[in-house]
Amino acid sequence: MSSNIPTDPALERFNSIPDFGAFKPENAGPLLKRLIQAQDQALLALEASCTPSWAGVVQPLTELAEPLSYAWGVVHHLLSVKDTEALREVVQALQPEVVAAGLRLAQSQTLYHAYRELKSGSGWNVLDEAQRRVVDAAILSAEHSGIALEGAERTRFNEIEAELARLGTLFGNHALDATKAFSLILADKEQVLGLPETVLAMMAQSARSVAESEPALANATPDSGPWRLTLDAPILIPFLKHAKSRELRENLYRAYVTQASAGELDNQPVILDILKLKREKAALLGYNTYAALSLSRKMAKEIGAVQKMLDDLRKTARPVAEEEYAELLRFVATQNAEANPELKLWDIGYWAERQREQTLDFTDEQLRPFFPLPRVLEGLFGVAERLFGVRIVAADGEAPVWEPSVRFFRVVDRAGEAVASFFLDPYTRPAEKRQGAWMNTCLDRKLLTDGSVRLPVAYLICNQSPPVGETPSLMTFSEVETLFHEFGHGLQHMLTRVDYVDAAGINNIEWDAVELPSQFMENWCYHRPTLLTFARHFESGEPLPQHLFDKLLSARNYRAGSQFLRQVHLGSLDLALHSSFDPAGEQSIQTLAEAVAQENTILPPLAEDRFLCTFGHIFAGGYAAGYYSYKWAEVLAADAFTAFTDAGLDNPEKLAEVGSRFRETVLALGGGKEPGAVFRMFRGRDPDPKALLQSYGLSPASP
């Protein structure tokens, strides 16, 4: 790298953790520009000197790409957890240049030919399996980056890529701004009847948070309000489940399903543009549809294979979901003769929750006190220690953070040697943080030139309720599962033994296999001895009572048919949009969405439902023609968990033995081996879908 690049501790120490405290958006622009220049220079130098070998082309390419991807990674991370106007400007201004710089690497004819020569030459024989997968993936990736295109086609391809990146960011910004733009101030106690304490407290806190512009809200309290109703998930979801006011539920529901579908924040034209461009891109690369392009690099490979899985699941789930709806109607009839038995979409969540309370006789809210975040973390870390032989040690203050509530932890193995570290950003901050939960990589594991190993670092991001006053963050059971899920991704990133960045951890793993460790980890929330290591009342210390645990287990299968059908719906919609749907044809997106809904929903969506406008997974994330992956990977995860059940969940030695095999295969091999082969190494056979169906009580073969 040339020496005239100014140092920036947040963006430019790419073998260490970024210095978030020192980050200044105004420095990011010039620095990124210089990193782009440096990368271009290094690319020219490599093109002049490369030879068809690992050390002659693959390794130097990884090296030269790292500074920019590191800096851009930090900027993107901050955009998702600490959004500011200034940062957005940097991203919007620089994104096209960063994308273009990435394309220059990916589309270098010289490097592409060096890779092809490496694959066909004698150098191939000395590569190990992980190295070969890296080279194969790079060749396919180059081909998908338009390497074979020339002239006008190449130019058009590059325009499409830059435009898709811009549209994806725009989609996400619209969705976030639409969420922020909606709020209702409720001053009348009648309006909040039915809501649990924790939700009232959050709504009062939310009201106080905007007191600067509305001074009357400065003294909002949980008991007497005013309360601020928003589309922020920790308020939205419990409000739809608990609020007695049908009118407010309807208002909120309508606002929710029409977010970002009108005015300045309208995502509908953005979606149509994205679909058009994706189809055009696929055609340029020789694929009929974007789905065909997407699946060519996935474990499933063929559209037909995905379609078959979705059809199979629908066949089992739909009749069960219909029966669940009929049961719900019968239940409502017994509850309130005055209630209109005709259920609307904003009634389903409310009445399903009442039915659940009656049949299962507990609420999410009753469970919260048993899941204070600090204890849940102890329990989660205990699982990692018992199964995988790693200890997780709090190391707050040892690394800079972007927000005071963010925690930092180190992962050490039995011998006390450092293996990895991670950040945990647990709480929702609707004004500056994207919704949802995710794991992202901060640093990848890498063998450095001096022979030492750069250890992996992960970001674990959740959006649960923050502590209120003296009370710690009390989690719903689903937030506990989410934390286990993201930690599962983190484990695969952190416990990798692969030393090549491009195949370490979650890198180079096929999308539809990448959810295996995360969904696998969720199963431990239903393992009683495991759960009891941490499910204790935050005040009294009383363990979660047996009857509540039993109910948790039954709750897992509660309305499972409907939940399955929902996932099948989203997977089918995604697949249809990216395969059969022609964005330039007669049919509108809305018509297609309605047709797919007819097959996969019991109550049809509202005519004005524009849920797609906030379906960030497929329009702002990487799940286009890949949403089915969740279910695909669940098949793998459920079957992997049965390896532990078969060994005996209450036998610590057996658990450790199977755990160690899981660590050495699924968690250690990363993207260095084909996922089907990794699974067979762990399980001794191919995955069996029965385990998934049985775990939801949906299989005809289940007891």
Ligand SMILES: [Zn+2]
């Ligand atoms: Zn996941």
